[in-house]
Amino acid sequence: MAASIVSQIVARGLRGASAKHLFLDKFKCARVSSRRWLNLQEYQSKKLMQESGVTVQRFYVADNAPDALQAAKRLGAKEIVLKAQILAGGRGKGVFDSGLKGGVHLTKDPSVVGELANKMLGYSLTTKQTPKEGVKVKTVMVAEALDITRETYFAILMDRACNGPVMVGSPQGGMDIEEVADKTPELIFKEVVDIFEGVRDDQALRMAAHLGFKGPLERQAADQIKRLYDLFLKVDATQVEVNPLGETPEGQVVCFDAKINFDDNAEFRQKAVFALDDMSESDPTETEAAKWDLKYIGLDGNIACFVNGAGLAMATCDIIDLHGGKPANFLDLGGGVKEKQVYEAFKLLTADPKVEAILVNIFGGIVNCAIIANGITKACRELELKVPLVVRLEGTNVQEAKRILSESGLPIVAANDLEDAAKKAVAAIAKK
Secondary structure, three states: OHHHHHHHHHHHHOOOOOOOEEEEOOOOEEEEOOOOOOOOOHHHHHHHHHHOOOOOOOEEEEOOHHHHHHHHHHHOOOOEEEEEOOOOOOHHHOEEOOOOEOOEEEEOOHHHHHHHHHHHOOOEEEOOOOOOOOEEOOOEEEEEOOOOOEEEEEEEEEEHHHOEEEEEEEOOOOOOHHHHHHHOHHHOEEEEOEOOOEOOHHHHHHHHHHOOOOOHHHHHHHHHHHHHHHHHHHOOEEEEEEEEEEEOOOOOEEEOOEEEEEOHHHHHHOHHHHOOOOOOOOOHHHHHHHHOOOEEEEOOOOEEEEEOOHHHHHHHHHHHHHOOOOEOEEEEOOOOOOHHHHHHHHHHHHOOOOOOEEEEEEEEOOOOHHHHHHHHHHHHHHOOOOOOEEEEEEEOOHHHHHHHHHOOOOOEEEOOOHHHHHHHHHHHHHHO
8 A cells, every 4th residue: 555655656756757877787787866957848859969969869959840840941851750749758659639640641742741739739748658638739849850870879878887978789779678678788888987087089089889880880879979978078967868860771870869957956057958948738736846945846745744854744744644544745855945935835735635644754854853843833823734734853952843833823733743633634634
């Protein structure tokens, strides 16, 4: 039972996450999925690549059918691929509420692009990674479709074990790289990069050879590898994954698809990149929470969880579930909390019509419990809290915090420990 709650949290928290981080050695592959706050559309990532001299398909972006048609004509390509732009995978097998099947279409007739775009733009596309109602498509990418003779995999990522960047490649691209690493680990190649020296020519050429590029293509692939590393540094990426890095019949090495993870701590110097963040597909409550440095994930229950620390949040959700309740959310205050954040957190929780009780579970380490208590009392008074509130506080300045709550005159239910808090929150709803 508890495991299902944790899996819901993980699934919601990692929605929109980019490529998996791979830490590979000669014999094994370990996978760590990272939460990604900066979400870029495919065309935005490709534009960043273009600006670094990386070879990608020629493309245009349109937000209406006539512009999409004109873009298709301007390309003058033998074949055109039209892609709906949403922050979710599985677009090719998705379905629009207009009746159109597939968010990715190939055509050799430019005039068809306008008709297809008309059935995409303004309609919701549902895939295996979107909510049930789908995601409304606001832009489409009109690109030149290129034949691929051969597909390879290439990535640059930060690896703690190596204290810096690592290049990972395989001649088996266009598929699940974890499966390749598991079944044929000998086809996974790794090059550790000296952060001060960068990618050397011999390293780039060796990786290109491992990927199976031959003759003039080997030098061309090595050049693309070095340009991808330049992009990796320029945008403060934690990972740049290209799958596939392909070879065309015309003898060109092209990055057909790329996923980029960014270091959130570098936002202060990557303002132009972070300004591209498309928040339109994010949950409005999660977006509002992020403005106050709060981590919020909505769930389907009726007991709001207000905690500090992701581990404590999941434990709180689990124990509520264990005692017959259902968590309505996962809200993590984190450290360095101010009263204003507590107040804003309560605003988010009380705005959810599903919430019938609130459970506050704070373990004060770097968090001062008195600050939490002052924030709670202020929120209760100003927001005129109408639902039962159960509070469990432990740690720094907890006695002062308990005094503030007890002298507030507010109907706050104190709990001795986490289990006691969960039982009282569930019981409070049962009494209603």
